[in-house]
Amino acid sequence: MSSTESGSPAPEIRVVIVDDHAIFRSGLKADLDPNIIVAGEAGTVEAAVAVIAAVRPDVVLLDVHLPGGLGGGGREVLAGSAPLLGSTRFLALSVSDAAEDVVSVIRAGARGYVTKTISGAEISDAVRRVAGGDAVFSPRLAGFVLDAFGTAPSDIADDELDRLSARELEVMRLIARGYSYKEVAKELFISIKTVETHVSAVLRKLQLSSRHELTRWAAERRLL
Incomplete structure (x- = not known):
């Protein structure tokens, strides 16, 4: 053994x-x-x-x-x-x-x-x-x-994560992993419109401009 x-x-x-x-x-x-x-x-x-x-x-x-x-x-x-x-x-x-x-x-x-x-x-x-x-x-x-x-991951910035609600965190992780809005909606049992609203809120709160930037942001913080 x-x-x-x-x-x-x-x-x-x-x-x-x-x-x-x-x-x-x-x-x-x-x-x-x-x-x-x-x-x-x-x-x-x-x-x-x-x-x-x-x-x-x-x-x-x-x-x-x-x-x-x-x-x-x-x-x-x-x-x-x-x-x-x-x-x-x-x-x-x-x-x-x-x-x-x-x-x-x-x-x-x-x-x-x-x-x-x-x-x-x-x-x-x-x-x-x-x-x-x-x-x-x-x-x-x-x-x-x-x-x-990206390269070496950094520590999770708690103050940044604290800006997001629990649902926004769920949506953020799925979008960062490459899910489409339709796939996120199906996974979380919410409407596509609600997904769009959450994604907009996440990008605004994290001061990011695109899904690509969100994926990199999440990967650097080991959130995927």
Whole structure:
């Protein structure tokens, strides 16, 4: 069993594996450290959203391209699991190393992105790091995220956040992750007009002029 540097057993981490290839899920389970417990599996968007909601794991190992749903793949799973994003962390695990795939799932709320060339020891380490709150990327992929979101994040400016209501914060995060006004309205069960009103208020209060500036602002403060 894995242990911490002090010699005590490492805490168990509960994960859900989301991938449409059963043979890959089986191989991944066999490669994970004993203290990483597979609490559920799924092979489609719909099944993934359901099992994540039921199990509420610490970490979801999420393939980017999945069948089912509206064709959004891993991003759609993240959108469907939005209420759990604070307590469950998502690590994208894909054969794709395309910049658009990396940026898309990070915008949607994933905490990291690694390719399937990773070893068993490396994926176990990545799971532990993501569970602990770190952002984890395969080396070549980190540059895509920096290019999209800016460089080193700064501390959250509490006085700026205090200007926003709870609903404005929800809208701000979704808009900054790349959601359309229609998608935000559907996610929060409000009208598109109400979304537009909240976005205008957010931009005014934060003294920003566009969605692009809002995305950069949120990314620099680790709010995505």
